[in-house]
Amino acid sequence: MNGKNNPEWHRNFRQRGMRITEPRKAILEVLNNTTEHLSAEEIYMSVHRTYPNVGLTTVYRNLELLEEMGIIAKFHFGDGRSRYELIHSPQKPGHHHHLICTGCKQIIDYDDFVEEEIELLTKVEQALSAAHNFQITGHTIQFYGICHACRGNL
Amino acid sequence: MNGKNNPEWHRNFRQRGMRITEPRKAILEVLNNTTEHLSAEEIYMSVHRTYPNVGLTTVYRNLELLEEMGIIAKFHFGDGRSRYELIHSPQKPGHHHHLICTGCKQIIDYDDFVEEEIELLTKVEQALSAAHNFQITGHTIQFYGICHACRGNL
């Protein structure tokens, strides 16, 4: 968690009159230490190991909150549940562009042409902003396909 | 439905031993005649007007089927339900790149820089194919933001 015992998100929370609680610390701890794209249930199970009394409801509530605050992003990969990622993750900084196998559901954070993608996306973002009078807050790029292993199982 | 009374999808279906049924005709009819991004329930309601005895279950089953066949695409726009689009729609041919207002949930099929996007996407697709040994079947590009009207309501 950044090595500091009073991280910057504390300030962020307190400003909004929100309290620093064990469940919140635990949830952010889990998200900070994973490279995966965890679902609410998975985050809950992970948190549960250290804080067995934290409930699934609380996990859902805080994930929603963290998303509204712009701290995490919520993704849909087609497996019927939402998955969450820290927007500025120490584990995988930068973009969140995904390659998903529709067979085994594995999710790959790819790096190919990301520079160019970002460049174009920025341009598109500006165009959309202007043309449709939107204030853009985020984007999603996903490629779907079948991985080598799954192709073997056909 | 294409002006022909024996459309090409009939052949497509029969080849797989699948039958041409009223519900299937009705569902494709609805998808063919909309520019919207309909949910299963919305498709069901639309079908229901003409064929009141077609059930919601059947709509779900056939949407899944049509997706597997590569005839329609399933999207998630963050409102908790899946939405479907004909991949080759007579109403909006070409791409399916979306701009979504997180306030009012409106979905815009935008046209800005789509040429360039497709060009880059094709390049990325090839790179991913090679680098990760994937057979790419589709992609998703979405921008999220707040539209002008919704910004007023804050």
Add this chain to the structure above:
DNA sequence: TCCTTAATGAAAATGATTTTCATTAACAAT
């Protein structure tokens, strides 16, 4: 230490989607 109220946990409710199963109807063979 006390007080206010944000936050929590457990259980119930909700809502989209899937499964079950008995019935119907496509369509190939007759």
Add this chain to the structure above:
DNA sequence: ATTGTTAATGAAAATCATTTTCATTAAGGA
């Protein structure tokens, strides 16, 4: 055209992720 096989259907029940309710707890300012 009639029949037989079985894919497809519809209704109801089941499932599963997520949300709501509500009584209780605890963060943090006074």
